Amino acid sequence: MKIVKNLVAAFSLKSEFAARRNKLYRIAYSWCHDAALADDLAQEAIFKAIKNAARLRDVGTIDTWLYRILFNCWQDYLRVKGRNVEFVEMHDDDQPEHAESYQQSQIVDRVRASIEQLPMQLREVVTLADFAGLSYAEIAEIIDVPIGTVMSRLFRARQNLKQQLLDFGSEELAEFKLRRIK
Amino acid sequence: MSVNEITEEKLNLFIDKQLDTDEMNEIHQVLLDDKVLRERVCQLKAVRELVGYAYSEVPPSRHEHARKKSSRSIYARAIAASVTLVVGVLLGWSTYQYSPNAVNAISAENTFQYVANQVTVDHTQRKIILHIDSGDFRVVNSALNEADNLLATYRKANLPMKLDVVTNKEGINILRPDVSPYIDRVQKMIDNEGVSFFACKRSIAKANKIEGVEIVLMPGVITNKSAKDIIPNRLQDGWVYIKA
Numbered sequence: 001m002k003i004v005k006n007l008v009a010a011f012s013l014k015s016e017f018a019a020r021r022n023k024l025y026r027i028a029y030s031w032c033h034d035a036a037l038a039d040d041l042a043q044e045a046i047f048k049a050i051k052n053a054a055r056l057r058d059v060g061t062i063d064t065w066l067y068r069i070l071f072n073c074w075q076d077y078l079r080v081k082g083r084n085v086e087f088v089e090m091h092d093d094d095q096p097e098h099a100e101s102y103q104q105s106q107i108v109d110r111v112r113a114s115i116e117q118l119p120m121q122l123r124e125v126v127t128l129a130d131f132a133g134l135s136y137a138e139i140a141e142i143i144d145v146p147i148g149t150v151m152s153r154l155f156r157a158r159q160n161l162k163q164q165l166l167d168f169g170s171e172e173l174a175e176f177k178l179r180r181i182k
Numbered sequence: 183m184s185v186n187e188i189t190e191e192k193l194n195l196f197i198d199k200q201l202d203t204d205e206m207n208e209i210h211q212v213l214l215d216d217k218v219l220r221e222r223v224c225q226l227k228a229v230r231e232l233v234g235y236a237y238s239e240v241p242p243s244r245h246e247h248a249r250k251k252s253s254r255s256i257y258a259r260a261i262a263a264s265v266t267l268v269v270g271v272l273l274g275w276s277t278y279q280y281s282p283n284a285v286n287a288i289s290a291e292n293t294f295q296y297v298a299n300q301v302t303v304d305h306t307q308r309k310i311i312l313h314i315d316s317g318d319f320r321v322v323n324s325a326l327n328e329a330d331n332l333l334a335t336y337r338k339a340n341l342p343m344k345l346d347v348v349t350n351k352e353g354i355n356i357l358r359p360d361v362s363p364y365i366d367r368v369q370k371m372i373d374n375e376g377v378s379f380f381a382c383k384r385s386i387a388k389a390n391k392i393e394g395v396e397i398v399l400m401p402g403v404i405t406n407k408s409a410k411d412i413i414p415n416r417l418q419d420g421w422v423y424i425k426a
Contacts, residue, residue, distance in 0.1 A: 025243045035241040042243065111236040129198070130233035136200055155194045162229045 016062055017049045023132075024070050030127035031074055033116055041077065045070040067132065068142045071124070078120070114164040118157055125150055126157035183208040185216050190226075193219075197226050308336060308343040311416045313409070314426040317352030325426030326367060333375050345375070346416065350382035350409035353426075354389065357381050357399045365400055372402045382409035 024045050028038035048069050049056075056065055115123055128139045129150075136154075140147040188196075188209060195201045196209050213220055310332060314325045329345060336343035349357060356364045357379060371377040381403050389397050399405060417423060 022243070026237050026240055029240045030237045035243065038240075039243040108236055108239065111232045115233065115236060126233055127237070130230045131237050133234070136198070151191070151195065151200070154198075155191050158194060158226060158229050159190060161233065162225055165229060165232060 013053045017046050030131050041073050044073045064138050071142050114161050122153050122157035125153040129154050309421040310345050311421045312347045312424045314349045314353035315351040317355040321426050322356050346378045348380045348409050348412050350385040354381045354385050357403050359400050380404045384408045
């Protein structure tokens, strides 16, 4: 009976992991800006999570636990490739068809480019906070640093981004805004 | 607390609600009188929103690529509009005229409202669409608080405002009397504030199929359209879009 219970629990957890795959992929993508690599990282994280499912004591912390595994996979990758690895931006095959979407895409690209300019440690923190919506405490647990370090990295990341994104005030974007929100 | 004591570090903690209650209140108080500080808060929030939206649409992973090809970006235009709104904040620093209500918007942690104030399409009536596609209580609470804040802000300013709340996916559950703790709250919004609540007909059909019985929604909810139809149409008509 215990075996059956364990099997059911394992199957249930596996479903929970799978349901979060897309989120893991997106977070990985926000770090590496490479779809194939992000896919591999998410896959590896899910694989490790399934393998180590018994170590998850509290299902309520499943997200943080998974993100931590993903983060470790990402750190392993960086270690193998060397810390100064340079990423080549991979372009999406599904480019928006309409000019409006294309302009929108350019804005998103610009924001991503600004994020890409950040040192990796700042990028990791700002995407975990502002994209994944995690608390400082959760981020500290995931990347294994004191909460004060999270605060200071997030502060520096946002200052940097703010400066870069203020350049958005170009005429082109102003025209775009006026056209889109009439 | 004086404005000089409010550093950028502290403002970061403020927008992330990482300060204790006293400090949060003190900064709220300073914000009432200081336009420059309000701008700084607005900028930080806009940066935060932009980072959030930068990855709303990413290239599909290998696993979902095939599926994504066929159903790509039903709400891409809505997301696009949201990004545009935040960009509007970035563009509008210098020209935006703050009203006393802007403070309420900050208090409500609502970057979008600044933009709603700024890039209105209709000067006689503000039209806002709030999209809820999640049943997560944190998301729903935040969305309903957002709706309350919007209604209160515009009512206080004596400005007309039309708010439509569109629910789909798990979001329709907030309108189900058998499972939702929000029925009374929603009913008051419908009865007292004239808010229209939509439940996506496709999501309802899907829920019926999954649960094997016809799900029942509270009275007053509009159910004859899909979110896919409602949202793009309103965006085309110039409604301001807020995603919960």
